[in-house]
Amino acid sequence: MYRHQPAPQPATLDLPVQHRGAAVRAASYQEADNTIEIVWTTGAKVRRVSWVDGPYDEELEVSASAVRLDRLNAGAPFLNTHASADLADVIGAVVPGSARIERGKGVARVQLSDAPADADIVAKIKNGVIRNISVGYRVHTVMVTERDGEPPLHSVIDWEPLEISAVPIPADPGAQVRSEAETFPATISKGGRKMPAANPNPAPAAVEAERVRNDIIADLATRTGQVALGKEHIASGTTVEEFRRVLVERLAEDQERDFPSNGARHLGVPATVSDDSxxxxxxxxxxxxxxxxxxxxxxxxxxxxxxxxxxxxxxxxxxxxxxxxxxxxxxxxxxxxxxxxxxxxxxxxxxxxxxxxxxxxxxxxxxxYDAVPQTFRPLVREVTVPDFKDVTRASISEAPQFEKVNEHGEFKRGSMSEGAEKYRIATFGKIIGITRQALVNDDLDAFGRIPRAFGIQAAQLESDVVWAQLLANPTMGDNAALFHANHGNLLTSGAIGATTVGEARLKMGLQTGLDGKTVLNLTPSYLIVPKALEIQALTFLATISPTQQNDAVASVLKNLTLIAEPRLDLGVARYNIAGDQHSYYFAAAPAYVDLIELAYLEGAQGVYTETKQGFDVDGVEIKVRLDVGAKVIDWRGLSKNPYSG
Incomplete structure (x- = not known):
């Protein structure tokens, strides 16, 4: 857990096993039991590099309350340079119960191996030739303090030693290369207080730079499975930039070997990247x-x-x-x-x-796109279509009427009457360019204002497509216009009032199914008006009160929902359709009858984007596309009053 002061919302990260340098007390070797005492930590400040945070200084708190000694005192392994891939890497073990904290230092006694294969290393430890120790540990809780002019300070206040190793160089970053990149969860909180810049680290700048170089190379090598390559270039003094180049070439060579370019499979570098990488x-x-x-x-x-x-x-x-x-x-x-x-x-x-x-x-x-208000939504049914071919949509009438079945009689088969409406979707779109200049100028408009404008345009397009259906009065499948006397949905011209609403209820209620027999019993649920009539409609609806004794129709008229749409006034310029500030409409609830169908291409419902390298712009192009179409499916749930003002 990482803590700042004060601590805001935490985030969990996986942290790798860390390593610290200390020293062997050669003079403490005891021949009788082949043990030697070691100082495995002093908690000294060490410069590290995180792939998320960059450089930071880590300081271990060495106290009985901060260090979890259970693993060491249970006989933790003493390893050769943190290697743990093979049992041969174990050259000793911590004497159970010997790990302790003394005057700010971690101390333990180690039982050395007497195996012939380990004799050379053990002899060098006993003779004081190898005197450097590194502890591998797991971090549990860290307090992070931001500092002016310096990397942040990570004060580790809860940590757990896992193993102790003999190493060539204390705090050697190369020793961080392990056969398994084991990580453990830790919680990080950010946004705490800052402290003034501290005195410069007393270690020489060249030494610190070397440690940072080794840290980065070791981490790169571990993450890509090129541990041996990392060790080689740490030892040879390769720069980080040069090692990155060498690493990419090695990975490309490995990929070509495993997946030849003339084969059926081709992967980039790195070969695979999981979502959790x-x-x-x-x-x-x-x-x-x-x-x-x-x-x-x-x-x-x-x-x-x-x-x-x-x-x-x-x-x-x-x-x-x-x-x-x-x-x-x-x-x-x-x-x-x-x-x-x-x-x-x-x-x-x-x-x-x-x-x-x-x-x-x-x-x-x-x-x-999602935020733009669209007044048509209560009137449409959304569907998807597989392609750009004509869609034949059947307006299914009521099921055939039931017929009496006599004793021992047979059930008769019935058929559904259908009326067919045809339409197709079309593709609309534009391209947004993200240029080099936008990056250099830190221009957020390329990712904010401009895409927002495109999103709004996509939503406006959908409204144009739907409302054009009412305004255009299209020809239906029976070769009559949507609003036509033959359909019984063209009302007597008049202002919004009880009389005109009553006529709409009457004519819609008398609509029958496609067989001309079945009563549909539809009622208007929506009053649809141009903006010019919005106040008139609101006034009419507001004056209706079910408590008035002389208003017999008050309770049923009160159920009308008002929709005011400016395209009914202005028209739809995209399709060269004029508006009408005086005519208004009624619609039944789409749950009882088909009204308008809004169709999208399968797999691309709503606005869709795709990206490619720019040709017309020096950068990246984002194509914004909308595959959409709309059609009135059934006239029975719609009616129009051609009021002229």
């Missing part, structure tokens, strides 16, 4: 941080995102490149932006940044 969690945290900067109220920070809140888009681009083994040293801002947005064949991409940015833009777009 560190790379995926880091990319998700970057995505959350950018989205939160774009719209703090709508997008909350996810775990780990707080680490990137102060980073510019260019900083995140640089980090994304380096996390994938790329090098940015000496690059200009524009070069970093170009590299981060580049798509490569084979290796997929030099970074995860194109995906991160397109996801943020997609979130902004979808959020705006």
């Amino acid at each position: 560190l790379d995926h969690r880091r990319a998700r945290a970057m995505e959350s941080a950018i989205a939160h900067r774009v719209d703090p109220a709508r997008f909350k920070l996810e775990a780990g995102a707080e680490h990137y809140m102060s980073s510019s888009l260019l900083d995140l681009a640089r980090r994304s490149i380096e996390d994938r083994g790329g090098r940015t040293y000496g690059m200009s801002k524009m070069q970093i932006a170009s590299e981060a947005l580049a798509q490569r064949s084979g290796l997929h991409s030099t970074s995860d940044f194109p995906t991160i940015l397109s996801n943020v833009a997609g979130k902004s777009l979808r959020a705006a």
Whole structure:
């Protein structure tokens, strides 16, 4: 558990086994029982590097309350340089009950091996040639303190030694390379107080730089399963940048060997990345941080995102490149932006940044799309269609009437009457470009305002498609217009009032099924008006009161739900359909009769985005697409009053 002061919401991370250097007390060797006393920790401050936080200083609290000694006192292993892949790696064991805390130091007595294979190492320990000790431990609780001008201080106040090793160099980062990258959960809280910059670390700068180099190389090698390669380059003094290049080449060679490029399977580098991988969690945290900067109220920070809140888009681009083994040293801002947005064949991409940015833009777009009010929603039934061919939608009438079955008689088969309406969906869309300039300028409009505008346009398109059906008065499957005297749904012109509403109830209630016999008994549930008539409609509905003795229809008229839509006034410019500020409509509840069907392409319901390397723009292009169509299916639940004012 990581703690700040004060501690906000915690987040759980998996932390690797850590290692610390200490010393052997050669003079304490006892020939009789082949044991030697060691100091396995002093708690001294050590510079470390986290792949999430970057550099930080770690300081162990060495006290009886902070150190869990159970494992050591149960006979924890004494290993050769933290190796644990084989029993031969064990060169001794902690004497049970000997581990203790003395004056701020961790002390224990170790029983050395007397096996011939271990004789050389044991002899060097007894003679004082090997005198460096490193402890491998698990962190349980850490208090994190931010410091001005320095990396944060991680004060470990609850930790558990797991094993002790003899090592060539105390606090040797190379010793962190283990055959299994074992990790343990810890809880991290961020956002605590800062403390003034402390005095510089007394260790020479060159030594600290070397430790950081070794830390990074060891971590890279462990995560990619190239432990031996990491040890080799730690020893040879290879720089981090050069090791990343060598590592990528080695991984590519291994991939080509296991999955030849002429084979049926081709994977990028790294070969596989699971959703729970560190790379995926880091990319998700970057995505959350950018989205939160774009719209703090709508997008909350996810775990780990707080680490990137102060980073510019260019900083995140640089980090994304380096996390994938790329090098940015000496690059200009524009070069970093170009590299981060580049798509490569084979290796997929030099970074995860194109995906991160397109996801943020997609979130902004979808959020705006979902937030736009659409007055048509109560009137439609959403469906999906498999392709762009004509859809033949049957308006199914009532089931055939039951017939009496005489004694010993047979049941007769019935058939359903159908009326067919045809329509098809169409594709609408635009392309958003995310350019190098947007990254260099830290321009959040490319991920906020612009995608939001596209999302709003997608929602407006759906409204255009639906309301155009009423305004266009389309020809139905029987070759008559939607609102036509033959359909019994074209009312007598008149202002909104009890008389006109009463006529709508009468005509809708007299509608019959497709067989012309069955009574549907429909009633208007919605009063649909242009904005110009909204106040008139509200006034009419407000004056209806079931408590008035002289208003016999008050209770039934009160059930009308008002829908006011500006497209009825203005028309739908997309389809060159004029509006009408005076006509108004009635609709039954769609649960009882088909009204309007709103169709999307299967697998792409609502607004859909996809990303590719830009051709028209110098960067990444995001295609925003909407595959949609609408059609009135049955006229029986709709009626129109062609009022002229």
